[in-house]
Amino acid sequence: MSRWPVATLVLALVAAAPLPPARAQETFATYGMPKEAVWGPVIEAFCKRQGCTHVDTDMGSGEAITKFVAERGKPVAYATEAGMTFARVAVERGAALAYRPAAWDKIPDWAKDPDGHWFAVYAGVPTMLVNPARVKAVPTRWSDLLKPEYQKTLGIKDPRTSGTALATVLAANAAMGGTLANLAPGVQYFRKLKEAGTLSPVRVSDSNIQKGEIPVTVKYDHENLVLRDALQKEVRLEIVVPADGTMYTPSVLILNRYAPKPELAKAFADFVASDEGQLLIARAYPRPIRYIAGNLAVPADVKARWLPDDQYAGRIRNVSDWDRFSMPEFVRLWTTEVAP
Numbered sequence: 001m002s003r004w005p006v007a008t009l010v011l012a013l014v015a016a017a018p019l020p021p022a023r024a025q026e027t028f029a030t031y032g033m034p035k036e037a038v039w040g041p042v043i044e045a046f047c048k049r050q051g052c053t054h055v056d057t058d059m060g061s062g063e064a065i066t067k068f069v070a071e072r073g074k075p076v077a078y079a080t081e082a083g084m085t086f087a088r089v090a091v092e093r094g095a096a097l098a099y100r101p102a103a104w105d106k107i108p109d110w111a112k113d114p115d116g117h118w119f120a121v122y123a124g125v126p127t128m129l130v131n132p133a134r135v136k137a138v139p140t141r142w143s144d145l146l147k148p149e150y151q152k153t154l155g156i157k158d159p160r161t162s163g164t165a166l167a168t169v170l171a172a173n174a175a176m177g178g179t180l181a182n183l184a185p186g187v188q189y190f191r192k193l194k195e196a197g198t199l200s201p202v203r204v205s206d207s208n209i210q211k212g213e214i215p216v217t218v219k220y221d222h223e224n225l226v227l228r229d230a231l232q233k234e235v236r237l238e239i240v241v242p243a244d245g246t247m248y249t250p251s252v253l254i255l256n257r258y259a260p261k262p263e264l265a266k267a268f269a270d271f272v273a274s275d276e277g278q279l280l281i282a283r284a285y286p287r288p289i290r291y292i293a294g295n296l297a298v299p300a301d302v303k304a305r306w307l308p309d310d311q312y313a314g315r316i317r318n319v320s321d322w323d324r325f326s327m328p329e330f331v332r333l334w335t336t337e338v339a340p
Helices: 006-016 039-050 061-070 084-092 142-146 163-175 184-196 206-210 221-230 262-273 275-283 289-293 327-337
Strands: 026-031 052-057 079-083 119-124 126-130 216-220 238-240 246-255 316-318
Touching: 026 039, 026 061, 026 262, 039 052, 039 262, 039 275, 061 079, 061 084, 079 084, 079 163, 079 262, 084 163, 084 246, 084 327, 119 221, 119 262, 119 289, 126 163, 126 221, 126 246, 142 184, 163 184, 163 216, 163 246, 163 327, 184 327, 216 221, 221 238, 246 262, 262 275, 275 289
Parallel strands: 026 052, 026 079, 246 316
Antiparallel strands: 079 246, 119 246, 126 216, 126 238
8 A cells, every 4th residue: 555645646646647738819800900099909908808819800891791701611700890881781791790789778779780780889080181291281171182282192092992981982972062862972072083183093001101102191080190199200290170071980890790709709799889898999099989979988088189179160970871871872983983
């Protein structure tokens, strides 16, 4: 009989036994939700709670929706952020996972799908980002860009695939007196810009803005704030809320119907709509949808990071009839009137 104490034997056996394999962290993949700006702190906090790591692939809203469906046999991503106009596209293509997060009742009806296929997270305002060193004068309204002095200065992405670019056209359309059911004023405005030589052939990117190759572009207000602050040591940029009008453009969260683990996707939606998630978004500059709805208190020091309210006064249109917008009709108009 062994003279070894039982406890010692147990410890020896445990020490000799092979360790179980370490649990691999879940990869929380997204499309079009980069770590920079809005989504970095939000997804970092979510993954810290869930034990996951975030990986994003930069792409436009239309491309992300297409990939959701194309990869359904071997899904990769959990979610994408898209412009409001792409929300219906995701539903029509069967790409969106239906789920109502815990804070569903605190999201206004106009900013969510009744069946839970998408909901707005925050609302951005299309504003001009201008490099004053590269233009004769800083434009203050959409109509200024038709002047000869702005030839080859305005850079935008293709609004048929980019939510931000589409919001740019819709904001100009609203300023020109158009509606979501009447897109002609905005499309004709961009046709005039093309004919005037205003549109730049240079690809829109942060690096090209930094190098001064894109004198004027249009992004959401929060995106412009982030970029302006990030590049302040290299280039001075000014943000302009067009005096002839712009609009609130909700940005929506779309969960992948074919997500690798649907419960993880749903947990993300719960977090994004919660007080904690919405305040993290506020700290990244955007106005959270629940703040706009009036049921989220945002600290004064956070609001101080936003553009002053007086720059918006009388210039922002709050559009709620998004169901009247037709993406196929917009694509048809843009392709025939503006695209090369």
